[in-house]
Amino acid sequence: MSRNSAIALGLISLVCLSIIAVNGCYKTAHSDRDTAEHPHAHAHTAAIDHTHPSDDATSLASSHGADHDHDHDHALMHPSHDPFAPCRCDLARLHNGWCQSCNVGYIATVQIDSEILYSTLDPHGHDLDLDLIVCETCRHAIDKDGYCDPCGMGFVRGKAFFSRLTHGLASGSAVDPVSPACKACRIGSDEPRWCDRCARGAIGNTAFNNKETFKRTAQEYTTLLAAIEKTEDCELCACAMTVYRTCPTCFVSYEPDSPGIPENDPMHEARLAPPSE
Amino acid sequence: MNRNRTSIAIIAAAGAVIAASTAQAGVHTWDVNEVFSSADGLIQYIELKETAGGVGEINLAGRLVTSETTGNQFVFPANLVPPPSLKHLLLATQSFADLPGAPTPDHIIPPNFFSTAGDTLRFHTVDTWVIAPGAIPTDCVSSLDRITGAGVNSPTNYDGGSGSVDAWPQRIADINDDNVVDTADLGALIAQFGTVGPSANLNGDDIVDTADLGILIAAFGSACP
Ligand SMILES: [Zn+2]
Ligand SMILES: [Zn+2]
Ligand SMILES: [Zn+2]
Ligand SMILES: [Zn+2]
Ligand SMILES: [Zn+2]
Numbered sequence: 001m002s003r004n005s006a007i008a009l010g011l012i013s014l015v016c017l018s019i020i021a022v023n024g025c026y027k028t029a030h031s032d033r034d035t036a037e038h039p040h041a042h043a044h045t046a047a048i049d050h051t052h053p054s055d056d057a058t059s060l061a062s063s064h065g066a067d068h069d070h071d072h073d074h075a076l077m078h079p080s081h082d083p084f085a086p087c088r089c090d091l092a093r094l095h096n097g098w099c100q101s102c103n104v105g106y107i108a109t110v111q112i113d114s115e116i117l118y119s120t121l122d123p124h125g126h127d128l129d130l131d132l133i134v135c136e137t138c139r140h141a142i143d144k145d146g147y148c149d150p151c152g153m154g155f156v157r158g159k160a161f162f163s164r165l166t167h168g169l170a171s172g173s174a175v176d177p178v179s180p181a182c183k184a185c186r187i188g189s190d191e192p193r194w195c196d197r198c199a200r201g202a203i204g205n206t207a208f209n210n211k212e213t214f215k216r217t218a219q220e221y222t223t224l225l226a227a228i229e230k231t232e233d234c235e236l237c238a239c240a241m242t243v244y245r246t247c248p249t250c251f252v253s254y255e256p257d258s259p260g261i262p263e264n265d266p267m268h269e270a271r272l273a274p275p276s277e
Numbered sequence: 278m279n280r281n282r283t284s285i286a287i288i289a290a291a292g293a294v295i296a297a298s299t300a301q302a303g304v305h306t307w308d309v310n311e312v313f314s315s316a317d318g319l320i321q322y323i324e325l326k327e328t329a330g331g332v333g334e335i336n337l338a339g340r341l342v343t344s345e346t347t348g349n350q351f352v353f354p355a356n357l358v359p360p361p362s363l364k365h366l367l368l369a370t371q372s373f374a375d376l377p378g379a380p381t382p383d384h385i386i387p388p389n390f391f392s393t394a395g396d397t398l399r400f401h402t403v404d405t406w407v408i409a410p411g412a413i414p415t416d417c418v419s420s421l422d423r424i425t426g427a428g429v430n431s432p433t434n435y436d437g438g439s440g441s442v443d444a445w446p447q448r449i450a451d452i453n454d455d456n457v458v459d460t461a462d463l464g465a466l467i468a469q470f471g472t473v474g475p476s477a478n479l480n481g482d483d484i485v486d487t488a489d490l491g492i493l494i495a496a497f498g499s500a501c502p
Contacts, residue, residue: 116339116340119303119336122305126331126333126334127331127332128306128330129362129363152403160331236402243403246402248343248350248400249343
């Protein structure tokens, strides 16, 4: 032990000298640690105001064709640009698709030049693992083909849609050009139009039998037109407008019924939050 | 797949909206899931997670992750290789990537990408995470999880590689666990010099000796950054 102690003492002298030389005042190295906090705050404390969507979409949901040749037409469904591809705008307009040749998309027959806006609206239903969705409003929406505003997600026949507009359109049915006897019901205008006599409406390529669903979706159609204009200023603002979120670069938030007016960003934590009950 | 050709033709002529697409793609179900930072912000990661078992949520090219406090932006350079369902994405600083035990980040972000003094992180327009000031632990081992709150960090990359890091790898020399390697630790080592321990045997061999002293010297003055 005495030999070890001697070695240790010798080493210590050397060590202390070198440490002082290298570090100067070593106390500065840990001064921050003395006051460091160790918070354990949880992120999910915000109360979420769930607006329950009306259930009127259910009456129409089953009337819309679920299976279709173009379901698997990747080029028509996903934005990409191929100037040498044949123009398929006619088909794209009918099916809320994308024309590779012209590099434009269509939703409710409205032409959308911005790929990111089209993709954010994403008119085609998504397959999710519905068992993983814990948000109460979403669960309700899954059962009733409704929409959960806090999560920005709605459901039609088990498929998920990520904007009020595309959810509304999916709730409608194909416009039928044959049966309308009255002028108001006939195809001709792409503008939202409701006929009280026939108790039916249409927005672009989609027909509605339920006036509330029609009105709601028509409002979203108007927002889409405003968003398309907005793409000239900021494409991400345009995206945020259509889904009532915040532009990730301008930090401007968009609320339903008042597009373009900065507001507090609606919290979007419900999808992640574990069940509270 | 069997279809009734006649009815399909009628629907197509009528201008049906396609309601279902099994090959759909998007980004909508990716959320910012976990954040980690050293106090100096040099070691940081942001983990995203596909939260809903979506099979086509791969179109991330050009989409942003942004910090409202710092103004930093990360742009995903490419789409993901499917399937993305329930996978993670790891954006991290180079100093994180260099730590022992760190899974390989999918993308490198600059130091101090986000602020530990409160921030709002966003992924495109589909996810917003408001993080309160002080909510992100800076003890070098805890991260902030979106669901479970503060806990041991668990970064995971797109390939499923995961691990846990200590942003202060010299912690081994902090014999008295006071979060700095200083003269108190040196004193503890001296007191145990030539013995088997109990706590100064830094390299885990049979004896507290000059090898352990060397480790302590190399770490001297360091603290959790
Ligand atoms: Zn075209
Ligand atoms: Zn929800
Ligand atoms: Zn009519
Ligand atoms: Zn913007
Ligand atoms: Zn110490």
